[in-house]
Amino acid sequence: MHKLLRLLVLLAPVMAWGQAAQPKIIDAHIHHNGEISFLRKLAARLRAADAMGLLITAPKDLDSVKSFMEQNPNRLAGLGEIKLDDPNAVELVDRFHAAGFPGLGELTRPLRRYDDRSYWPIYARAEQYRMILLFHTGIVNRTNPNVPEDVSIDRMRPTTLDLIARRFPKLTIIGAHLGNPDYDHAAEVARWSPNLYFDLSGSTLIKKSPDFTFFNSVFWWSAVASPHTPKSKTHAFEKVVFGSDIFGGEIEEFDRTLANYRKMLDACGVPPEAQANIMGGTVWRILRAQRQ
Ligand SMILES: [Zn+2]
Numbered sequence: 198m199h200k201l202l203r204l205l206v207l208l209a210p211v212m213a214w215g216q217a218a219q220p221k222i223i224d225a226h227i228h229h230n231g232e233i234s235f236l237r238k239l240a241a242r243l244r245a246a247d248a249m250g251l252l253i254t255a256p257k258d259l260d261s262v263k264s265f266m267e268q269n270p271n272r273l274a275g276l277g278e279i280k281l282d283d284p285n286a287v288e289l290v291d292r293f294h295a296a297g298f299p300g301l302g303e304l305t306r307p308l309r310r311y312d313d314r315s316y317w318p319i320y321a322r323a324e325q326y327r328m329i330l331l332f333h334t335g336i337v338n339r340t341n342p343n344v345p346e347d348v349s350i351d352r353m354r355p356t357t358l359d360l361i362a363r364r365f366p367k368l369t370i371i372g373a374h375l376g377n378p379d380y381d382h383a384a385e386v387a388r389w390s391p392n393l394y395f396d397l398s399g400s401t402l403i404k405k406s407p408d409f410t411f412f413n414s415v416f417w418w419s420a421v422a423s424p425h426t427p428k429s430k431t432h433a434f435e436k437v438v439f440g441s442d443i444f445g446g447e448i449e450e451f452d453r454t455l456a457n458y459r460k461m462l463d464a465c466g467v468p469p470e471a472q473a474n475i476m477g478g479t480v481w482r483i484l485r486a487q488r489q
Contacts, residue, residue, distance in 0.1 A: 217271040222248035223477035224451060226303070226331060226373055226398050226440025229254050233261065235446045240269045242448050246455075249477070251276050253303050253331070256289060263296050274484065276302040276331055281316045282309075290322045299484055302331025303373060306348045311357040317364070324365040327487045329480075331440075332358060332370065334395070335377035355383035355395070362390040369483050371438060374399040375415075384415045387436040389427060394479065396440030402457035409464035416465075432471035434462065439476045 227239065227250045236252075243250050249271065254262045255278045266273050277293030279286045279301055293301065301323055309315060311332060323330060334355045337348065355376030362370050375395045376383035387393045405411050416433035418426045441454040462472050 219481050220247050220249040220271070220477055221473075222246055222439060222455070223480040224248060224250045224441050224443075225329075225371055225438050225480050226396050226442050227252050227451075228303070228442070228444035229258055229262065230444070230446040231255070231258055232446065233265065235448075236262070236265050236269075236273075238448055239443070240265075240272045242451060243272050246451075248451075249274065251300065251302075251329070251331070251480070253278050254293075254298070256292070259292070259296055266297075274299050276300045276329070278302065279304070279319070281307045281311075281319060286319045287322050290319060290326070290328075294326045294328070299487055300329030300331065300369075302329075302371075303333050304330065305333035305337065305353065307352050308347060310352045310354075312360040320361055320365045320368060324368045327367050327369075329369045329371060329483060329487075330361075332372050333374065334358070334372040334383065335374045335379060335399075355379055356386060358393060359386040359390065362386070362393040366392055368392060370394070371396060371440070373440060373442065375401055375437075377401045380412075380415045384433075384436060388418060388433070391427075391429075394436055394438045396438055396442075397458065397461070398440045398442035398454055402454070402461060405461070406457065409461040412461060413465050431474070432467060434465065434467045435471055435474050435479060437475050438479055 229235065229252050239250065250273050252262060252273045253276045262275060266275065275293065275296065275298035277289060277298045277300070279289045281304055283289070290301065304311070307316070332353070334353055336350050337353065355372050358370055358372050361368070370393045372383060372393070372395045375397050377399055383395050387395060416436060419433040439455070439458060441451045443450045458476070462475065
């Protein structure tokens with residue numbers, strides 16, 4: 198293929214949203230259930246909310262998702278679902294990148310800790326592409342308690358993201374679920390790493406709903422000027438990004454999580470500009486910067 202033409206083809210999905218207006222909301226954590234009917238309903242819901250979604254896509258669904266995205270520009274961007282223990286993981290990173298996917302995820306259930314050196318070639322390749330990596334952190338379900346499994350939440354602690362964020366500074370890392378219940382460690386590692394964020398999807402906002410102001414003790418450093426906290430003009434809560442963790446086709450989770458995020462942020466007195474960044478501005482800037 199002619200060189201310029203090849204470049205245009207490569208850039209096509211990028212340009213689609215690269216030139217678009219900023220959506221009000223970006224949901225950075227949506228699981229595809231593999232059905233096209235779900236994508237149609239999801240796109241309609243996102244359109245109605247002036248929202249965009251990062252869609253967690255299995256390799257088997259790559260082609261169908263890619264063509265759906267082309268037919269529905271600016272509504273979805275892809276997170277390629279890989280397993281850290283898959284011997285073909287690095288090749289899959291290339292494949293998802295070539296398809297225009299800005300990130301990978303949700304990484305979960307590893308056989309070793311997330312920061313284990315055997316996974317570094319995967320992180321290094323993703324860093325070359327300036328990708329967003331969505332990691333599951335904290336407690337995880339037991340889908341069938343009668344079946345033996347090699348899974349431990351200890352390998353998915355939020356502190357395991359600290360080394361990855363430092364060693365691969367051009368990655369953007371999102372830890373899902375704020376490390377439930379390890380909120381303090383999650384927020385503290387994010388405080389010192391500009392490339393590390395967390396979402397608050399899952400049971401945390403339900404558990405903490407009787408006292409949403411609890412999160413002021415976790416994201417405590419907004420008004421603090423001290424050599425012991427990094428110089429940043431952003432609000433402490435801006436270490437949070439919006440993610441709903443829709444899975445199994447449950448689109449209602451988008452509205453439920455959105456409502457809980459807003460209640461919590463209002464209860465904590467987070468100013469509107471910071472809330473706008475949490476809801477979409479931060480991820481939008483990351484997506485745009487990736488293409489420069
Ligand atoms: Zn998760």
